[in-house]
Structures are given as structure tokens and as C-alpha cells.
Amino acid sequence: MTSTYELYRRAGTRPLGQKAFSLAYMLKAPYFASVRPQVIEMREHRAVVQIRKRRAVQNHIGTVHAIAVANGMEAAMGLLAEATTPSGMRWIPKGIQLEYVAKATSDVRCVAETDAGDWAHEPPFQVDVRCTGVLADGTEVVRGTIPIWVTAKK
Structure with a gap:
């Protein structure tokens, strides 16, 4: 278990803990600040973040820009990877x-998911993280894959 995942688990037990964790996550990876991902869930094989529709992430037709959704998906993927990567290994998106x-x-x-079998390999190996962006009514707006490379720590 990584320190990021342990911090999430501890923060979740405190009032406003998830909001504080979301802010800390943005500070750790500043490129997420533009979309302000609110961390909804972080656990092995699944992570969920929410991207609010606001002017800063809208395109010229008034919808959430596809690249903003992609940033949210990458934020979710990073949380999943932090919670799932076995001890003694590290990951990087490809x-x-x-x-x-x-x-x-x-x-x-923005939802990122894997299965246990995706991680059942000797390093180095690739994990294809399945990602989707969904509206509250269930409409899927973006779907895809973020491949990550998992290697042994040196």
C-alpha cells in the first residue's frame, strides 16, 4: 500500500477529510488543478473523481471540454494505480x-477500473486501465484506456 492510499484512508475518517485529500492531490500533481477533481472513491482496482462543469473547463459550445474530462480520467487512473500497485513496484502512464x-x-x-488479473504478472508489465466519463443520468461521454507501465523499484 502506498503512502498516498494510506493518506486517503486516514483522511476519509475525518470531517472534510475527502475534500482535504482532493486538495492535497491537486497540489501533488499541479496539472490537475485546472479541472479540480473531487475524489469520490479510491481503492484497489477502482477510483472515481468528479469534474464540476464550470467556465474554466468549458469549450466554445458550453460543454465540458473533452480534454478536461481526459485530465479527470488521468487523475482517477493515478489514484487507482497508487492504491493497486504492489509493494516494491512503481508505475508510469504510457x-x-x-x-x-x-x-x-x-x-x-471519471471512473478508472482494472481487474486483479491485470496485475498478476512479474515486472515489468503493462496494465490497461479502463476509463469512462459519465454524467449523473448515466450518459457516457468519454471512454478509453490509459496504459501504465509497472516496474520493480530500484
Whole structure:
């Protein structure tokens, strides 16, 4: 278990702990600050962040910009990787493949998921993290994969 995951678990037991953790996560990875991901869930094989629809993340037609959703998906993937990567290993994203399938007309939940079997390899290995961006009514707006490379720590 990484220190990030342990911090999330401790923060969740305190009042405003998840909000404080979300802020700390943005400070640790400053490029997430533009989308202000609110951490909803972090555990092995699953992480969820919420991106609020606000002017700073909208495009010229007034919807949440697809790249803002991609940033939210990457934030969720990072949380999943921190919670799932076995002790003695490290990870780094190798790319991102996304499909924009509908307009993001409201807040977007970005979900990252894997299965235990995805991690059942000797390092080095690749894990394809499945990601989706969904509106509150269940409409999928973005879906894709973020491959991460997992290696032994030196």
C-alpha cells in the first residue's frame, strides 16, 4: 500500500477529510488543478473523481471540454494505480486512447477500473486501465484506456 492510499484512508475518517485529500492531490500533481477533481472513491482496482462543469473547463459550445474530462480520467487512473500497485513496484502512464462519444453537458464522473488479473504478472508489465466519463443520468461521454507501465523499484 502506498503512502498516498494510506493518506486517503486516514483522511476519509475525518470531517472534510475527502475534500482535504482532493486538495492535497491537486497540489501533488499541479496539472490537475485546472479541472479540480473531487475524489469520490479510491481503492484497489477502482477510483472515481468528479469534474464540476464550470467556465474554466468549458469549450466554445458550453460543454465540458473533452480534454478536461481526459485530465479527470488521468487523475482517477493515478489514484487507482497508487492504491493497486504492489509493494516494491512503481508505475508510469504510457499514453492515453480516448473516444469522445457524447457532449458533456453537466458535471462528469471519471471512473478508472482494472481487474486483479491485470496485475498478476512479474515486472515489468503493462496494465490497461479502463476509463469512462459519465454524467449523473448515466450518459457516457468519454471512454478509453490509459496504459501504465509497472516496474520493480530500484
